[in-house]
Amino acid sequence: MRILIAGAGEVGFHLAKDLAMEGQDIVLIDPDRHRLEHASNTLDIKTVEGDATCPNTLSKAGVSGASLLVAATNLEARNMTICTIGKQLGVKRTIARISNLEHLRNKQNIDYQALGIDIMISPTELAALEILRLVEHSSFTDHYIFGDNALHLVGIRLASTSSYVGHPLMDMRESGDVRFIPVSIKRGTETLIPQGNTILEVEDFVYFVCITEALDKVASLDGIDQVDTERVMVLGGSRIGARAAELLSKEFFTKLVEIDRDKAVRLTDELPNTLILNGDGRNVEFLEEEDISATDLFIAVTGQTETNIMSCLVAKSKGVKKTIALVENIDYMNFSQAVGVDTMLNKKLIAANSIFRFVRKGSVVSVASIHGVDAEVLEFEVSEKSKVINKPIRELNIPAGAIIGGVIRKGIGKVTLGDFIILPDDHVVVFTMPDNMDKVERFFR
Incomplete structure (x- = not known):
């Protein structure tokens, strides 16, 4: 499958890296020669230097007949233009990274596909939805359904x-x-595939696949008394902060702290169900005045990574039970546990992972990425031609670094052990390290 990616920033590079691991034919387009040199020296991909809004550049990259064109630059208008031109030049499908949520809200009124844009991905919306999911399931560091x-x-x-x-x-x-x-343990910066005799340590992050009836049992294993989330504080009136507050305020008492007075006034009008506070969230006295100790969950989404991390640490020191920080550098994700922040989010990584699921091979119906863990969790739909059917799991020779965690059969979840036999039409949940993704997907083709 030939895939063109316009934009060699963090979204484009991360997407190219994951797809290259699967043996896809990737062409990365960018006007910045240094970015392309870094990508070509690091990844097994082709690169084309140039402006992806120019037909000649897209033609040089092989747009005609390509399976997919992903426009992932930092500029929304440029991405939409790239998709429009690419579709005219013969690419089969297009994905545009956008920033203005109005486009998502108007999909019913505007035929974006007629413009050549098949799918739109908003890092802002995806990050806000991710925050909502984490708050709704605050007993866990991660929760995917x-x-x-x-x-x-x-x-x-x-x-x-x-x-x-x-x-x-x-x-x-x-x-x-x-x-x-259990399907994985994150210990420091290392990801482990667990064995029954693996000795557990303080600050281990342990990941499980479970049925709904076992959620309370798994939550009780951490040794921490569980408390329902009622009060949430969001630091930063950015697009992500405002959208997250809008979603959260439907379920929780939500405060949003914004240092810029004019923006705070505007947000007061835009978010009638959120308590908007004008102040400096880095100021400990301000946070104490706003009763930070009574807050159940603190979310820092300003434009400054250091501010987000430090404010989360302050919130933790004042008794906040769970913290979430937005970070710009993807490399920070591996160190969230080490510095004391419960969860770190990177909107570009979330966007890249969302795009990734549209180009999976095999019968993948969903994909999840665990925060700070260099691994994927895939859900496969099993066909009658699949190599995994009609034999016990222990006889499948699943690659080391991968583990089958569960099966959904006729809508009912089942946790799988070695003697479990997979049948056609089952949905199988597999945890796998990045190097094994292509091998794992071959079992389900």
């Missing part, structure tokens, strides 16, 4: 009070409880 609430991927952080610290992983499954299965 597969099927119609049939299976869940959840993460917990082991506190020193957890009775399982210092014990082998197998002890978590008391009395043969088969409602959940």
Whole structure:
């Protein structure tokens, strides 16, 4: 599959890297020679130097007959123009990265496909929805749902009070409880595929696939008393902050702190269900005056990564139970646990992962990326030609670095062990390290 990516920034580079791992024919287009040199020296891809809004540049990249053109530059108008021109030149499908949510809200009134834009991806909207999901399931560091609430991927952080610290992983499954299965451990910056005899340590992040009925049980394993989220504070009236506050205020008492007075006044009109505060969220006295200690969850989404991290640490020191920080540098994602922030988000990484699911090979119906973990969780629909059917999982020779966590059969979630037999039409949830994605997908073609 030939895929053209316009824009060698963080979104484009991350997308090119993941797709190149799968053996896709990738062409990365950018006017910046240094960016392209870095990409070509790092990845097994082709590069074309030039402006992707120019037909000659797209033709040189092989746009005619290409399977997909992804316009992922920083400029919305440029991305939409690239898609329009690319479609005229013969690409089969286009995806545009956008920033203005008005385009998503007007899809019913405007035929964007007639303009050559098949799919629009908004990093702002995706990040806001991700924040909402994390707040709704605040007992976990991560929570993804597969099927119609049939299976869940959840993460917990082991506190020193957890009775399982210092014990082998197998002890978590008391009395043969088969409602959940561990699929990964994040320890420092290292991602581990767990074995039954793996000894658990304080501050381990343990990830499970489980059925709905086991969510409370898994949440109790971390050694921390669970408290319902009621009060949320958002720092930063950016597009992401405003959109997140708009979504959160429908379910939680939400405060939004904005340092710019004019913007705070405007947000007061735009967000009638959110309490807007004009102040400096880096100021400890200000946060104490706004009763930060009574806040259940603190979200920092200003344009400054350092501000977001430091304010989360201050909130933690004042008793806030969970913190979320927006960071610009993708490399920071691996260090969220080490610095004390519960979850770090990068909107460009979220956007790249969202685009990624549109170009998966095999019968992939959904994909999830765990924050700060260099791995993917894929949901496959099993066909009658698949190599995984009609034999026990232990006999499948699934590559090392991958694990089948569960199956959805006729809408019912099932946690899988070695003797489980996969059938046609099952939906299979697989955790895999990046190097194994292509091998894993071959099992399900």
